[in-house]
Amino acid sequence: METPVARRRRWPAPAAALLAVGLLAAMALSGHVRESRQLVRFVPAGVMPEEPAEIDRVELRRGDARWVFARGLGGWQTVPDGRAAPVALVTSLDESIKFMHVSAPIRIMERSEWDPVGLREFGLDPPGYAAILFRRDAPALEAEFGAPNPQKVLQYMKLGGGDRVYLMSRFIGESWESALREAAAR
Numbered sequence: 001m002e003t004p005v006a007r008r009r010r011w012p013a014p015a016a017a018l019l020a021v022g023l024l025a026a027m028a029l030s031g032h033v034r035e036s037r038q039l040v041r042f043v044p045a046g047v048m049p050e051e052p053a054e055i056d057r058v059e060l061r062r063g064d065a066r067w068v069f070a071r072g073l074g075g076w077q078t079v080p081d082g083r084a085a086p087v088a089l090v091t092s093l094d095e096s097i098k099f100m101h102v103s104a105p106i107r108i109m110e111r112s113e114w115d116p117v118g119l120r121e122f123g124l125d126p127p128g129y130a131a132i133l134f135r136r137d138a139p140a141l142e143a144e145f146g147a148p149n150p151q152k153v154l155q156y157m158k159l160g161g162g163d164r165v166y167l168m169s170r171f172i173g174e175s176w177e178s179a180l181r182e183a184a185a186r
Contacts, residue, residue: 044101044102045102045103045104046099046100046101046102046103046104047100047105047141047143047157047159047166048097048100048101048133048140048141049101050101050133050135050140050141051101052094052097052098052100052101054135054140055071055097055133055134055135055140056070056071056134056135056136057069057070057071057079057133057134057137058076058093058097058131058132058133058134058179059131059132059134060129060130060131060132060176060179060180060183061129061130061131061132062128062129062130062180062184065184067180067183067184067186068080069085069089069093069183075090076089076090076093078186086182086186088178088182089179089182089183089186092175092176092178092179092182093179095175096131096172096175096176096178096179097133099171099172099175100131100133100141100143100172103168103169103172105157105166105167105168106154106167106168106169107166107167108164108165108166108167109164109165109166109167110163110164111163111164113165114165119146119158119165122146122147122156122158122165123145123146123147123156124144124146124147124156124158124165127144127145127146127158128145128146128147129144129145129176129177129180130142130143130144130145130160131143131145131176131179132160139160141159141160142159142160142161143157143158143159143160143176144157144158144159144160145157145173145176146158146165148170148173149167152170153169153170154167154168154169154170155167155168155169155170155172155173156168157172157173
């Protein structure tokens with residue numbers, strides 16, 4: 001003969017399973033998973049408000065050298081010849097554009113902070129290289145890159161037409177430098 005205590009122990013597992021199936025059914029019918037309040041939503045905080053997919057042309061400059069790439073139906077192509085860009089260059093361009101959208105500056109210096117020493121102190125007079133990003137044939141962003149900071153983990157950057165100097169994570173400039181190396185090797 002079974003005791004009442006033994007019978008009660010059989011119910012929790014099937015009840016929990018039934019509750020879980022009910023929760024899954026509710027999520028399937030509603031079309032979304034219940035949001036966890038412990039997760040933080042990602043908000044892009046980069047210097048470029050446009051979505052990376054909206055950038056359809058990139059112009060890279062270093063000294064007197066200039067390379068232009070346009071996004072076509074088949075991916076990135078060189079301008080004016082329309083040849084497909086190599087995979088390594090495509091990867092560098094896509095990453096670099098994405099970094100401009102998502103990576104926030106570590107520090108922003110107003111003109112009053114950098115003017116006494118000048119832009120040459122930051123490697124921005126003249127800049128080491130520049131990337132101009134276009135959206136529908138209109139410039140969306142012009143970034144001029146200067147020297148890395150003394151610890152070599154950050155890099156100075158200035159946006160065309162602006163008076164602010166941005167201190168950005170070094171990996172952003174390294175990504176553009178990779179694109180420049182690939183472009184120059186063509």
